[in-house]
Amino acid sequence: MNRAITINDTDNVAVALTDLSKGEVIRINDEDFTLTENIQAKHKIAIKDFRKGDEIYMYGVIVGMTNQAVGKGEPITTQNVEHRASSYELEQKKQVSWTPPDVSKWKDKTFNGYHRSDGQVGTANYWLVFPLVFCENRNVEVIKKTFEKALGLEKQVQYESYLNSLVDQYKSNGAQISDMGLTPMPEVPENIPDNPELFENVDGIRFLTHDGGCGGVRQDSETLCRLLAGYVNNPNVAGATVLSLGCQNAEVQIFEDALKKINPEFDKPVIILDQQNTGTEQELIAKAIKETFLGLIEANKIKREPAPLSKLTIGLECGGSDGFSGISANPAIGYTSDLLVALGGTVILSEFPELCGVEQELINRAVHKSSAEKFIKLMRAYEKAAENVGSGFDMNPSPGNIKDGLITDAMKSAGAAKKGGSSPVNDILDYTEYATNPGLNLLCTPGNDVESTTGLAGSGANIILFTTGLGTPTGNPVTSVIKVSSNSQLVQRMPDIIDVNTGPVIEGEKTIEVMGGEILDQVIRVASGETVTKAMQLRQYDFIPWKRGVSL
Numbered sequence: 080m081n082r083a084i085t086i087n088d089t090d091n092v093a094v095a096l097t098d099l100s101k102g103e104v105i106r107i108n109d110e111d112f113t114l115t116e117n118i119q120a121k122h123k124i125a126i127k128d129f130r131k132g133d134e135i136y137m138y139g140v141i142v143g144m145t146n147q148a149v150g151k152g153e154p155i156t157t158q159n160v161e162h163r164a165s166s167y168e169l170e171q172k173k174q175v176s177w178t179p180p181d182v183s184k185w186k187d188k189t190f191n192g193y194h195r196s197d198g199q200v201g202t203a204n205y206w207l208v209f210p211l212v213f214c215e216n217r218n219v220e221v222i223k224k225t226f227e228k229a230l231g232l233e234k235q236v237q238y239e240s241y242l243n244s245l246v247d248q249y250k251s252n253g254a255q256i257s258d259m260g261l262t263p264m265p266e267v268p269e270n271i272p273d274n275p276e277l278f279e280n281v282d283g284i285r286f287l288t289h290d291g292g293c294g295g296v297r298q299d300s301e302t303l304c305r306l307l308a309g310y311v312n313n314p315n316v317a318g319a320t321v322l323s324l325g326c327q328n329a330e331v332q333i334f335e336d337a338l339k340k341i342n343p344e345f346d347k348p349v350i351i352l353d354q355q356n357t358g359t360e361q362e363l364i365a366k367a368i369k370e371t372f373l374g375l376i377e378a379n380k381i382k383r384e385p386a387p388l389s390k391l392t393i394g395l396e397c398g399g400s401d402g403f404s405g406i407s408a409n410p411a412i413g414y415t416s417d418l419l420v421a422l423g424g425t426v427i428l429s430e431f432p433e434l435c436g437v438e439q440e441l442i443n444r445a446v447h448k449s450s451a452e453k454f455i456k457l458m459r460a461y462e463k464a465a466e467n468v469g470s471g472f473d474m475n476p477s478p479g480n481i482k483d484g485l486i487t488d489a490m491k492s493a494g495a496a497k498k499g500g501s502s503p504v505n506d507i508l509d510y511t512e513y514a515t516n517p518g519l520n521l522l523c524t525p526g527n528d529v530e531s532t533t534g535l536a537g538s539g540a541n542i543i544l545f546t547t548g549l550g551t552p553t554g555n556p557v558t559s560v561i562k563v564s565s566n567s568q569l570v571q572r573m574p575d576i577i578d579v580n581t582g583p584v585i586e587g588e589k590t591i592e593v594m595g596g597e598i599l600d601q602v603i604r605v606a607s608g609e610t611v612t613k614a615m616q617l618r619q620y621d622f623i624p625w626k627r628g629v630s631l
Contacts, residue, residue, distance in 0.1 A: 081587065083107050083124055086406060087139035092123040092155055094137075094402060094484070096585055099124075112152045121402025121484035121548075123155035134163060135490075138405065138497075140436055141165045142490035157486050162473035164436035164489040169451055173443040175503050179421035180414065180592070185599060186422070190606040191383040192314075192390065192541075197344055199314035200390035202541045202606040203282040205557050206378055207319040208371060209307060211334060212292030212327035218360065219322060222367055223286040230275035232284075234618060273615070278379040281317070282608070284371075285556040287622050292329035299626045300328035305511035306624050308337035309537035311349060312513065314392075315557045317378035318348035320371045322363070325355030341513045348374050383608060389423030391606060392514055394535030394543040394558070395498040396429060398528035401548025401565055402484025405494015407584040407594075408546035408565035413500035414595025415544065415602065416519065420502040425517045427508070427540055428499040429524040429531045431461055435472040436489035437496040441521065445504045453507040457523045475526055479549050498546065510625055514539045528553045529623040532560060542602055552576050553621055554614030559605050561612055563598065576613050 082105050083093045093107045099118040104111050107126055118124055123137070128151050135143040135155065144163035149155070193201035210219050227233045273283030287310075291303045311319045323331050331351055338345050350370040357363045395412060397404060416426045434441060438458055445451035465471050475488040485491040505518030511534070514520045524534040528551060535543055536558040543558050545551075548565035550573040564570050567582030579601055583589040604610040 084406075085126065086137060089136055089139050091125070091127050091129075091136050093126050094406060095120050095122050095124060115150065115153050118154045119484075123402075123484065123486075123490075125149045125151055125153050125155060127151055135160055137490055138437075138493040140440070140489070140493050142436060142493055143487040155486065157481060160486060162487040162489060164472075164492075165439060167438035167442055167455070169442065169448075169455060171439055171442070172445070172448070172451055175444060175446055177444075177501060177503050179502070180417050182418055182421045184596070185388060185418065188603060189385040189387055190391070190603050191608065192386045192606060193317070193381050194384055194386065195314050196346055197342055199539075200386040200541070201314035201316070202391075202559060203315040203557070203608070204280060204317050204378060204381060205282055205315055206284045206371065206375055207287065207310060207316050207557070208284065208322075208367075209287035209310075209319065210289070210292065210322045210324075211304070211307070211329040211331065212324050213288075213290050214293070214324040214327065215322040215354065216288040218354070218364055218367070219286050219288055221364055222320075222371070223284075225364075225368060226284055226371070230277060230284075232273065232275060273618075275375075278375050280379045280382050281375055284375070285620060287556060289622065289624055291624055291626070293327040295328075295626065297328055301333055302511055302627060303624050304329050304334040305337045305341075306533070306537040308334060308341055309511055309513055309539065310557060311338060311347065312341050312345060313536055313539055313541065313557055315536075315541050316347070317381065318350075318374045320350045320367055320374065321352070322367065323351060323353045325353045348377060350374060387423070388419065388603070389517065391419060391602065392425040392427065392539050392541050393419055393602065394427045394429065394522075394532070394538075394540030396528065396532050396535060396543055396553075396560075397433070397495050397498060397546040398553055399547040399549035399551040400480055400483075400485060400491060400495065403565040403585055404485075404546055404548045405497055407581040407591075408548070408563045409494055409497035410591045411581045411584060411594040412544045412546060412563060412598055413497045414591050415500075415598045416498065417500035417502050418595065418599050419602075420500070420518050423517055425514050425520065425539075426499070426502075427514055427520045427522050427535055427538055428496075429522045429535055430495060430526045431458060431521075431523050432465075432472045432475045432488070432526045433492045433495040434458070434521075435462075435475070435492045437493055441496070441499075441504055444502075444519075445507075446518075447505075450504060450507045453509075454504075454521060457507065457509060461523065483548060498544075508538055510534055510627070511537055513537075525625055527623075527625075529621040530625045532558075532621065533623050534625060542606055544598065544602070546581075547577075550576060552614065552617060552619050554612075554617065554619030556620040556622055559612045560614045560619075561598075561601060561605060562614060575617070578612050 129149040524531040
């Protein structure tokens with residue numbers, strides 16, 4: 080195992096692969112370096128002498144600028160480096176060229192999915208229940224509790240007996256609980272499956288709630304309607320029950336128009352109930368329960384059947400990233416992405432604030448000039464909106480990112496972009512636009528984990544690959560989120576949230592290509608319903624629509 084490496088031949092900093100000590104001599108690119116300070120794993124080391132104002136290169140792009148002299152062998156920190164990114168222009172666009180990877184191993188493979196009449200294939204079969212406005216959230220929750228209890232889907236609260244033991248101690252001994260010691264936590268009970276036994280071909284009923292649909296600006300309500308239409312059109316959804324109050328900004332007609340625009344041939348069952356037109360709450364809920372139950376009967380008639388891998392649409396996301404994400408997990412799913420594109424599938428790369436500094440590379444990879452122009456327009460508008468409220472892409476890295484070695488946004492972005500592999504960019508999607516072109520698509524979303532995964536599912540992703548170095552439980556209601564760890568220590572610390580470990584890449588035991596192929600095999604198993612992701616086991620059904628204010 081190397082102790083530190085450079086990623087690109089043009090890089091002038093190296094990444095520590097393990098904790099390094101002051102005075103230690105390490106070898107990088109056939110040159111010896113004496114370390115001037117202790118350097119933690121994942122952090123960066125200067126491999127040349129820098130003057131103030133010199134540019135820092137990683138992944139072959141500018142990721143920062145020194146604000147003071149930095150000597151060879153010194154650590155790169157927030158004290159001596161600040162954000163700096165490369166400029167980008169349409170006029171600099173180069174010719175697109177790409178050599179696809181060898182996909183002979185997967186060429187004839189299939190997954191077992193749910194075939195929809197419009198040609199899409201779902202990796203799951205859910206019924207959706209959601210409101211057009213927050214006023215209906217309570218009614219959705221009542222319907223949820225009713226169905227979960229009646230169909231045996233209530234999840235046992237594993238902490239109940241633990242709390243009961245604390246209550247008993249308090250009743251007996253007052254404030255002496257800490258002195259007595261805590262009762263050990265009970266073992267986690269086996270998760271109750273989401274699919275009701277009565278409907279073996281229905282993978283679950285998903286209940287969404289949100290705080291939008293009225294108040295605020297009209298554009299947010301319109302965006303919400305388009306997002307929800309995308310969820311209903313997602314191939315993992317069999318049909319939906321929609322609750323409307325009747326007077327909200329997110330009008331039923333806006334939602335129905337959005338559905339028709341996404342899919343003019345849309346024919347899934349959608350039950351729309353308006354409380355103000357229906358009458359009493361009891362009448363509304365009773366009707367919703369009956370119509371939803373009838374919908375489940377119809378949804379249960381469809382069964383999994385073989386489908387080519389070209390019917391997969393994979394969303395790419397990262398969250399809780401660390402200094403290893405860009406050299407293990409992200410390039411590994413980037414190779415998975417390239418494999419799927421070569422097989423005729425669709426890939427969606429999101430998080431525009433985390434493409435800062437690599438814009439020119441993506442412009443150069445755009446198949447169509449119009450796509451490159453749209454990408455530039457969206458990126459510049461987003462960055463300007465952030466600056467107008469006193470922020471900017473440079474403020475994107477979180478405290479956790481910085482602590483684990485991602486000290487500038489350009490550094491974070493250069494590693495995050497590796498999720499998109501090397502294939503040509505075939506289309507650019509604004510938030511809520513639906514992916515219809517195979518190949519690599521770029522989707523404008525924030526870097527915020529849940530806002531971004533919410534957007535990916537709304538744009539048609541039927542599987543999401545999510546890399547993390549620090550750990551995050553993020554999931555999605557209708558699309559399985561496969562959590563990919565950048566390092567082995569995270570898997571040991573948080574095994575309940577990680578599905579795939581790319582730590583062996585850091586440890587020198589596996590190549591990016593081998594790891595990417597293994598991830599594609601895992602995708603096929605999840606898509607076929609053979610494996611349930613950790614996020615789904617934990618019922619991590621996160622749903623946060625993006626209001627087009629500034630969110631990084």
